[in-house]
Amino acid sequence: MTNEDAEPPRLVRPYVAGPAPDPLESAGPVVGAHRPPPQPSGPRRRTGAQSGPVDRPGADERPRAGPGRRRAVVIALTAAVTVIAALLAVAVLTGRDRTDRTGAAPSALPAPQNTGDRPGATPEPSTPGPSSAAATPSAIRTPARTGTAKRSASTAGTPDAAANPGGTDLALGRPATASSVEGEAYAPRFAVDGDPGTRWSSAFSDPQWISVDLGRLWLVTRVVLRWEAAYGVEHDLAVSADGTTWRRVWRTGEGAGGVQDVRIAATPARFVRMTGTRRVGQYGYSLFAFEVR
Template identity: 40%
Template structure:
C-alpha cells in the first residue's frame, strides 16, 4: 500500500517522496481516498484491538491547464486576422461596383511642330556683301531658299544683267533730284540723250541728282557732262537698293566739262551728290550716262 506524508506520495521501493503523476492527480480528483475502518475483532486474522485513527487526506492538487504553445498562438492570430480581412475586402469590392465609371478624359490637342509652308524664317537672311562686277546674264535672285530646318541657306551673290553692247542704260531709266530751278530744267532732261537740254538744281550747295536703271546691271562706266554751272566738290555713288550707297568717285577740285568714271560693279541706282558750287547758280548737268 502507498504511503503518504503531507500529501506527497512515497516511492515504495526507496521510501522517498515523489511528485504525483498525472494518474495520481486524476485518481485523487475522481476517486478520493476514504479512510478504511478497522475490521471487527476476530476478522481479518488480526488480533482484536482498538481501531487505528484515520489519517487526514489532503485535498488533491488542482489540475493545471496547459498553456498554448507558440505555434498555436500563431494560428489563433492568423485566424483572427483572416476573419477581419474577409469582410473588409468584401466591403471594398461592393463600394467599387457601386461607384459610377469616371468620364473618359477628352484627348488633349497636340500642337504641330511642323512649320507651315507660308511661315517666314525666324532668322533674317545674311546681309549681301558688296561685290565687284561678275559677267553674267542671269537675273537677280530675290531671296534665299529656306530649308525645312528653318535656317536660311547662304544667299548667293547678287548679279546684274550684262551690257555687252555698251549702250547708255540711263536712257531707259527714271531721273529724280532734290529740286530743280524750274520746269524747263527738270531732271528728265539730263537722261534724254539731247545735249541741248539740261537739269538745273536750286541755288544752294547741298543738292543731288540720281537715275534709277530699273534693275541691277553690270556697269563699267559713268559719264557726267557738266554745263557752265558745275560742281567743284561732289561725289558719285552707286546703289543696288536705293538705300545703301557705295562711293565710286569724289573730288574737291572739279573743273566741269566731261568726266568719265571707270566703275566695274553691280548697280541699279547712280547718284551725283553736290557739296559745293562754282558760282551762285545751282548745279547744271547736260547728261548723265551709265554703261
C-alpha cells in the first residue's frame, strides 16, 4: 500500500461527430458579459497596414452640395470681385491725381524774353554756339498787320473812285455793248448817244442785257432808264470795276416802263449793266436812253 492519492475519476464525454459545441453558446447569454458593437451592413473600408483595394462609396453615395452651399459660394465670389474693382478704382484715381499735380506744376525753365516787339532787337542766346545762332532768325517775330494796312494793301494800285457832284450823265457817248440787237438801226450805242429819237432794241427772248463803260472808276449814285413800249417787267442793275466780276445793286419784279429813275448808295463802278429777265410783251427790251449819274 502506497502513500499516493488515488487519481480522481475523469469525466468522459460521449463522442459526437462534428465540431465541438461552444460552451458559452450552449449555456446561453451570460449576464454582464461584453458584446462587440454591431458591424455596419454596408461595404467595409480597410485602413492602416491592410493590403488590397479600399472600398469607396460610389458616385451616388457621395454627398452633394445643396442650394445653401452654392449661394454661399456665389456671395463670396461677388464680394471678391467688388473688392478688386474698388482697389483698381482707387489706383486709377491716385495715378490721375499724381498726373494732374505733375502737369500743373510750374516749369522750372525761365520764360523766354520777348524781343520781337522791339524793332531791330535780336534775342540773346543763353549759351553761345551754332544751335543758338541758327535759332536766332526764327525767334524774331514780325509785327502784326493792322486792319488799316490790310485795306491799303488790297486797294494798292487801284485808282480812287471819282465823285460826280454835278450829276452829269457819265454814260453819254461812252462805249456800250449788249447781248443782242434787233437790227443795225437799234445798236447799243443809240441808248447812250443823247438823242431821244434813237434807241437800243434786243432780240425777242429772255434774258437780255446792255452794258456801258464809264472809262474810269466813278462813285455811281443814280441810274435812269428811259423805256420804249417794249420794257422789262423783271430786271436788275449790276456794277463792276473790271467788266468781269459783277455785283448786283438793285432789282425789281414790277417794272412799269416809262422813265425809271433808280437811286442807289454811292458805289464805285466803271461798268454798269442792266439785265432783263422778263419782258412785258412779245417783243424784246428797248431803251431810248441808258443814263448813269
